Amino acid sequence: MNQSAQPSGMRGFVIVWLGQVVSMLGTGMTNFAVSFWIFQQTGEATALTWAIFFFMAPSVLFSPIAGAIVDRANRKMVMIVSDLLAGVATIFLLSLLAADSLQIWHIYLANLLAGAANAFQFPAYSAAVTMMLPKEQYGRAAGMLSLAGSASGILAPAFAGALLGPIGLVGIMSIDVVTFLFAIFALFIVFIPQPEVTPEGRTGQGSLLQESAYGFRYIFQRPSLIGLQMVFFFINFLAMFGFAVMVPMILARTGNNEITLASVQSVGAIGGVVGGLLLSTWGGPRRKVNGVLIGMICVSIFSQALMGVGQSVFIWATASFMGQFIIPILNGSNQAIWQAKVAPDVQGRVFAVRRLIAQITAPLATALAGPLADRVFEPAMQPDGAWASMFGWLVGTGTGA
Template identity: 30%
Template sequence: MIKNFQNTFRELHIFLILWLTQSFSSLGSAMTAFALVIWSYQEQGSALVTSLLTICSYAPYVLLSIFAGALSDRWNKKTTILLSDSFAALCTVSVFILLSTDKLQIWHLYLINTLNGLMNTVQQPASDVSISLLAPEKHYQKVSGMRSLSNSLVTILTPVLATSLLSFTSIRVVILFDFITFATAFVALLFFVKIPQIKNRSSTGRTTILQSAKSGLRYLMDNRGILDLILFLAVINFTASIFNAALPAMILSRAGGGEFALGMVNMVTGIAMMTGSILVAFLPPPKSRVRVICNCLLFSMSTENFMLAFGRNTPVWCLGAILGWVFIPVMSANMDVLFRTIIPIEMQGRVYSARNTLQFFTIPLGYLCGGFLIDKVFEPFMAVQSLDSVYVTLVGAGKGSGAALLFLVIGIFGALSCLPFLADRNIWKLEE
């Protein structure tokens, strides 16, 4: 067993350096984002205004991803990641300066998030392909589990550390910590990580950017199982984005909620994801990855939304977070292994970028719908309900009850949306 551990460590040691340092940097970025969400909601008191922060991040990502993948397949992966991270750091510096001079406004954050989203459009496919280049195929499931584990730890630590720093210091200290994490990841990647180049690049160099982008879409059209699976995730992302837009609005507004309650729910979400990540890292490959993916999403959609809708206190909300997120890393890892083993590595940048456009275009739509529905539909609707109304009986009264009613609606929609894809023959053919 010790020998197997030593062999695994030797085969993955470069990946481990990149994984650990980039995860540390992600923690700093997530803490800054968390602090700015709280700042914007306290300043504006609007779920729609806060949701627009995420919309601005995802809009350029969705619109330009399909072309970014073609560039990613041509460019040096290491240089692309270094430049993208440096640009993101400059954006964070600008936030720090505006805060220090008391000139920060919400439109500044919209602009900065848009620029960050633009750079992430190029960085993400480069990072995805780098994992395939650094990790042997036999370790793909283990690597996916480790990445889910780090994401889970970031989710756990972000609200705890960010809330603690906000309570005892200020948002500027959170941003300073972000700088430290960026510098650590930058130095490690620059001096200690060598990302191999893709061997078969001749055909890519002879094609135009538009032709390369079309080839990613053409690959998906020719592989309907992968395309249908991506569209399945697009529907789930739409529901999840409405969920993410509604969660801060409900917990920060409801009696028994607040910043501490929001932090607890986010922390428990991270613990649940960490548990699922550890599980998938050590489990043997399943007989049917497609069945695991579909069943995990159906279970998630059928649990947490209803717990948040009917729950009136933090323990119930935390229980919902456990049920909703514990199997998401299992789903994600199996999805990742399917894609990495089926899609040729020389095509992955273009295909992943086409996937990003198709799978994630519903995220800004979901955030926009979520913020609008809370501010303009569900909260006004619940505000005029009498105390003996069936809606008040189900989800309670007062500010935040409209968001709770929205959770009930998306719970039903999310569960029903899984059923057509469970019967999709093209998806099941991926098992062949």
Template identity: 30%
Template structure:
């Protein structure tokens, strides 16, 4: 593992570790704001509404973001996104310091952070593609997922400690410093000359050129059947995972304290490290398509168990295996897309991919609120079919959230099994490998 890291180009390591530092600051801020929001409202509905506000702007803006990534230097775009994100976090920190923090202000800040993520996400992954070759990408993607796992371990524990000691304003300052460190590391990255040009130079107007460039990502994905099937697989997986991610904290806090939530998130981080390192080591020895399906099945089984469990140890184990499978799935999927999409198209294709993969998430989260109230609660008490079915999930206020988590897991297991049975992930041969710019 250490040898594979040592052999990677310094440029890509600067980029990956810089993004990880920034993600640590953002994770601390997110943890503190989740605890604050639950303390203020105690409402799953409020969590769901905020998740929708956080998702929609970036999804709508994604096609335009992809065009920007392919037209303009990725280094400059990443720095600009970090500056805007730091300003948004600073506004939250100042509001908390003055006692003016509110769910509305949190939603406004989430709006701008969502827009910056819509640009920085495809820009960062396209940059990694330009700095690596095909053999290096599984290692880089696995290490990236492992670093995210490390962040998941330390951010809940550190977030809970800092929340008590310095509050949201102090954590926001920490987050701003992390953005500054990320920008400093970006300065050290030597990007290759960017020769990608818009595909619509002969269009009749700038608007027509922009529209054609936005649609080119859709057209490219549609013309590649294997990647279209992979994208459909993630659309269904994300429907379950998005609801699970929103109810994760309210579910645990509904029958326990923030301490158990921190433990589950920390064990989940350990799972991400394990899954990420596992894929980094064996990514060149197995088919990435197989890793996507096996990891997806593990994610779903873990979600089913998570919704049933109440004891700390079984709950933490489910969190571990959920995150391990998730890391393997993400690393393998990213390798597939980086390998098959030409570098000149990656901004547009990655942005469209992100928009489609997560496009239905806000709707699924919104639907989950009345579904829990109108279907799951009566089902658990026997008001629908005449017999109580809550012997696994109980009948208290925690039970509907637990049953929802298990149903989300069942959806993920089902789509992974169907894809496996019908051999749904069959990729076309990738294009000629692009030589990376190394130092």
């Protein structure tokens, strides 16, 4: 298909977006089912948090090199290849499961590959949106992308919870593979322009190592950008402690009830859909930095803190809804700032380093969260535990506290 016949602009973006909606649905179903399988096998939060760690670590640490490759290569092909690698990780697990040989460490290994692929996906997709759409559409595009994730968040837990019994983990992973192929086909048929070389791009040219380091130089030379990233650095570190133990907490407090977990996650995703729809039609606040800072405060109070003190499905669902409602506005405002401020031909490198700075503490928090929950906090919050009399009135006592 020649370039003139390929969909481009908003039409092309919508096609790519639809591919991502379908792919995210399949991936979300697999993540839900695998998380439930891990907790059934081990009964501990540690194994679940380590699975998250092995995905996040390469996703964050490979970011600078991935960003440099994104700026050097054809961004469309980078997106296709990274989606293929993520699909290979799922096929690897599917083949082991079909042979009745799947073990926990296999999931860790597959997550390493999927995380490495994700290191390329974020800068490539973010930079591609900049080239496909005009500046005034950035906020709406961020809202649509957030809406895609939230829509899959509603459907994936519901579908996975309903299908896990009838078709099992093998069936769910097979669906995931098909959705990957659909997303790759959507990328093949659209036109994604390459950026023109700018003065910033010429300054950052050099060896792969030099180009990987350029993203750091670009951000650290701009005080407003590094200040924004340091806020995300500290917030993400604290938030990951809660995120990593949410699934095992709910399962522990409900007797491994996957329907309850799916319900809480689906209600949260409804909040994400509402937030994403709001952002895609509104475009976000005029002063994007207000959307970031006020959003962080609201997520901390009405989602993280409320989830921690909650002891009922209603409170968990409310906290999940509030967090997912606010996050699209927060992240969409942040994304619009970066897309407007950074030259298109260096966005791969800069966005990758931006992600590294914001999320470098997340793998550490994830690795610590499970052992701390299993070995320190939960034992201390047993009815006769050391902290039960001090905090029991707030978060309860016993399993999952």
